[in-house]
Amino acid sequence: MTPQEILDILEKEFPDADSELYFEDNFQLLIAVTLSAQATDVAVNKVTPALFKAYPDAFSMAKASVKDIESYIRTLGLYRNKARFLLETSQMLVSDYDGIVPDTYTDLIRLPGVGRKTANVVLAVGFKKPAIAVDTHVDRVAKRLGFANENDSVLEVEKKLMHIFEAKDWAKAHYLLLLFGRYHSTARNQSDAYVLLEALKEKHQL
Template identity: 45%
Template sequence: MTSSSSVRLPRGAKTRAPQVLASLETLYPDAACELEFRTPFELLVATVLSAQATDVSVNACTPALFDAYPDALALSQAEPEDIEPFIRRIGLYRAKAKNLVGLARQLVERHGGEVPNDFAAVVALPGAGRKTANVVLSNAYGYPAIAVDTHVGRLARRLALSVQTNPDKVESDLESLFPKASWVFTHHGLILHGRRVCYARKPHCAACLMATFCPKVGVEHAEG
């Protein structure tokens, strides 16, 4: 969890947050991570690959990748050029191949080949960061967190739950507004709503369950 934001929450944010949560629970009661994985290691790899890429594109390439490199030890023995053919259709695939090999080697050298249940240790892995650590630890180990991607950040601002643009500060604002037990669900629910209704360029406000209390309804959305 981040430290408290230095900027005040938008007016009415504390009233809207329960309404947002209730709407998400109605719309997406089974909201969960859409990356396909079987182990914490697979989730870590998939999450690193998902940066600036869709979950659909990641899920399309990871089965073959995981067949060839099922664990950190196997991946640590590869070279980036060995990984590139598996992920070539994903954006920034060369940098990601390098990071995957680097994180696998670090897992083997420092953590016995296992993904540690430790926030700082995951953040320190090549290609990882705060969002990756939140996604991996919350979905693999039940760590309470709201990981802020482009969808979560966009909805947080449109619903006037935060005025921040820095993902870490948005995370802090959201975690101050929602019950800790709901953080993981809130993260997944906001992502689904961003993908299915509250689009970046032309949000489908007419079909939105939150239209009655959303401050942005009827306002032209220029944010991408």
């Protein structure tokens, strides 16, 4: 089964593959992805409506206090650190980028709490630039499919996926592999990933 065949199967299973986070602009996307570290999208989506109503942009959030932000995200893991990151990120966006989320990897990772995965999600989803983000689901699936070795780092997995898939498919591959890992090849489901894919292939009569 080729990498392209895998994407074709997963596209049938997830025809609307996209971020499951709620956001209306790149600032909200950046904040939501930052909050999603060690938290489910469902949990993040429960807190962001009120958070974004109170602080719809970098300028308003930059004026908040850490305690103010904490009160909106208290149900999330690591909420104290995340509140500090959100405040410091908003302040840097205002001071260095006129309140606008930058569109380069180098600038994005300057922001407090923004790592490689978050930067790549913002680039791919927010700016439609070729980027492939590796989270726990993508990392697990890539290794189960033999795209990467079991002891590869996140960066090594990312580089191998970028080599396997065409640049135009990087963002799509991220979400398809992520959803496959979230709903089929889960951490608890030790079934062979290719057996799971064959079942989906049969399901969709491919």
